Amino acid sequence: MRLHFRFPKLTRRRMVIGALGVAVLFIGFIGVRLIWPHNQTARQGKEKAVYYCPMHPTMTSERPADCPICSMKMVKREKKILYWTDPMIPGYKSDKPGKSPMGMDLIPVYEEGGPPTGGEMAPEGYAAVEITPQKQQLIGVKTTPAARRRIHKTVRTVGQIAYDPELYQAEAEYLKGLRAWEDAKGVNTPGVAERSQELVEAARIRLRILGLSESFIGEIAAWEGPDKSLLLSDEKGRVWLYAPIYEFELPFVRAGQTIRMEAGILPGKTLEGTIRSIDPVLDPMTRTARVRALLTDPKKILRPQMYVNASIEVDLGEVIAVPQEAIFDTGTRRILFVAREEGMFEPREVVVGARADGFTEVKQGVAEGERVVVSGNFLIDSESRLKSALGAMAPSTFAMEGAAGGQSKPAESKTGDEATMKEHPGGHPHGR
Numbered sequence: 415m416r417l418h419f420r421f422p423k424l425t426r427r428r429m430v431i432g433a434l435g436v437a438v439l440f441i442g443f444i445g446v447r448l449i450w451p452h453n454q455t456a457r458q459g460k461e462k463a464v465y466y467c468p469m470h471p472t473m474t475s476e477r478p479a480d481c482p483i484c485s486m487k488m489v490k491r492e493k494k495i496l497y498w499t500d501p502m503i504p505g506y507k508s509d510k511p512g513k514s515p516m517g518m519d520l521i522p523v524y525e526e527g528g529p530p531t532g533g534e535m536a537p538e539g540y541a542a543v544e545i546t547p548q549k550q551q552l553i554g555v556k557t558t559p560a561a562r563r564r565i566h567k568t569v570r571t572v573g574q575i576a577y578d579p580e581l582y583q584a585e586a587e588y589l590k591g592l593r594a595w596e597d598a599k600g601v602n603t604p605g606v607a608e609r610s611q612e613l614v615e616a617a618r619i620r621l622r623i624l625g626l627s628e629s630f631i632g633e634i635a636a637w638e639g640p641d642k643s644l645l646l647s648d649e650k651g652r653v654w655l656y657a658p659i660y661e662f663e664l665p666f667v668r669a670g671q672t673i674r675m676e677a678g679i680l681p682g683k684t685l686e687g688t689i690r691s692i693d694p695v696l697d698p699m700t701r702t703a704r705v706r707a708l709l710t711d712p713k714k715i716l717r718p719q720m721y722v723n724a725s726i727e728v729d730l731g732e733v734i735a736v737p738q739e740a741i742f743d744t745g746t747r748r749i750l751f752v753a754r755e756e757g758m759f760e761p762r763e764v765v766v767g768a769r770a771d772g773f774t775e776v777k778q779g780v781a782e783g784e785r786v787v788v789s790g791n792f793l794i795d796s797e798s799r800l801k802s803a804l805g806a807m808a809p810s811t812f813a814m815e816g817a818a819g820g821q822s823k824p825a826e827s828k829t830g831d832e833a834t835m836k837e838h839p840g841g842h843p844h845g846r
Contacts, residue, residue, distance in 0.1 A: 418683040422800045428629040442798045464522075465490050489546075495522045534750045537749060540761035543794060556789035557753045563735045567666055567770035573657030573675065576706070577718035580757065581624050585640035585730035592635060625693035625704060627669060644717065651711045657688060666728045666768070667692065673707045675764075677722040685709050689726075728770075735773040740786045741766065742795060751787040751794050752780065755788035759787065759794050 465488035467473045467752075479488050482615045496509045499521060500514035511520050518809050536542055545555070595610040643652045659667050669692060687709035696703050703738035705726075709716075716722075741764065742749040748766050751759045764779030780786065787794060802829060 479690045488713045497523055499523055506536075509686065535759050536798075537763040538799045539802055540749065542754075542758055542760045542799055543797045544757050545759060545794070545797075548758070550790070553790045553793045554782035555787060555794070556790050558737060558740075559783055559785050560734055560736045560776060562732050563771075563773060565679075565735055565768070565770045565773055565775070566729050567730055567768055569659065569663050569666055569728060570744045571657045571659060571726075572722050573722050573724040575716050575720045576644055576656045576720065577708050577719050578654070578656075581621075581626075581641050582642075582644045583638075584624055585634055585644075586618050588614070588621055588631075588634065589637065589639065591617045601633075609772045619674050622694065625691055625706060627691045629669075630691050638733065647711060647716065648715050651714050653709050653711055653718075655722065655724065656707050657705050658697070658700060659692075659705055661696060661703065661834060663700050664692075664703055667705060667726060671726055671728070672801055673705070673720050673724055673726050673752040675724050677716065677720065679720070685711065686754060688799060730768050730770060730775070732773045733767065734777075734780070734782050736780065736786050737788045738772055738774050740771060740788045740791065741774055742791070749795070750780065750796070751791050753785040753787060759798070760799050761795075 425449065465475045465478055465489050467484065467486055471480050473483060475488055480486065481488060497509060498511050499508070500506050500516060500518050506514060508514075508520055511522070514520055531820070541774065543555075591610065593615040595607065595614050598610040601607070618631055621634070624630070626634075641654075644653060647653050647774050647830050664742070667689070669689050673687050673689055673690050675687065676683070687707040687836040689705050690705045691706045694703040740750045748764050750762055750764055752762055754760050761778045765777045767775030769775070
């Protein structure tokens with residue numbers, strides 16, 4: 415048996431009207447979805463006035479406002495937009511505003527810099543910053559060009575007038591062995607000359623271990639006897655100076671250089687000598703190598719084991735150098751700031767060489783003629799780090815819509831209890 419349900423005419427009419435209403439809403443929703451992105455993109459394309467903080471370029475506004483970080487007045491940005499990008503997609507560029515493939519709003523990149531996190535050459539953790547001339551004057555920014563300079567390094571040490579009976583004995587054994595070897599060459603007994611040669615070689619190796627060079631040992635071979643100035647000043651007033659050189663300064667020291675000596679017993683006088691040899695082995699306790707220099711003391715005032723001050727002047731030649739105060743040494747990197755056009759300061763990681771005369775050699779990272787910051791760079795360094803950190807936390811531009819009075823403030827986060835109290839104005843969030 416079939417059951418037939420008959421709806422009243424009023425009910426059928428309401429169903430028809432309801433269906434038409436749903437259809438209209440659906441069509442309207444589709445239309446808004448199709449038209450809204452176009453209107454939004456067009457609105458973004460027409461935006462011309464962008465205000466930004468000179469000290470915090472990531473903070474922007476569509477109207478005049480104060481920076482929420484430093485309360486500095488924002489200035490109008492009138493520079494050309496190079497392209498639009500999404501910081502979450504490295505390398506992505508667009509010639510117009512809109513949405514990225516990830517659905518994020520594209521941000522503009524202006525001609526004075528790169529994305530908000532800094533330029534392409536910025537080291538990790540740093541970002542290029544823009545500072546107005548007025549601000550530069552307030553913080554005392556000073557720059558100087560990186561230029562080629564002839565610099566000289568002075569290696570200073572405390573030496574001692576030598577008293578070295580061990581080396582004296584080694585020289586005597588070496589000379590005695592040479593004479594014995596010469597005599598053995600005329601003997602017909604088998605093996606005598608070979609054994610004499612072995613003794614000479616052993617004495618030569620001992621001299622090398624004591625710090626003498628091969629060329630110096632060759633000179634000793636022509637002597638009539640060991641050097642008495644190793645024990646006492648000889649008739650010519652010659653004395654030996656032993657001076658330790660730290661391992662990091664050894665590359666600047668070599669045999670043949672001039673060494674200058676000053677002593678309290680010789681007030682106002684300086685004696686000069688020549689470095690004859692450098693020990694081949696470091697002292698494991700002091701991490702130094704000993705240099706031996708021969709001096710002449712005409713008045714025979716110096717005595718063995720007397721302490722003296724010694725210095726070695728090293729000509730490092732002509733190199734690209736900057737003042738030492740321009741470089742920040744973080745322990746793992748060396749950073750300086752290069753002044754660019756229109757108040758931009760770009761951080762650079764550099765490779766440094768020798769330091770001398772108040773300057774540091776720069777082997778890589780800065781070209782000749784580029785201006786580097788030598789004063790006020792501490793504040794620039796702090797601003798660069800802060801900007802990089804802000805860019806890492808919020809890659810997109812912090813667009814501030816502007817509250818009443820044209821000033822925007824960042825939204826304050828609320829704890830769960832505060833939010834609950836907001837919902838329950840009557841008192842405790844858990845009820846009475």
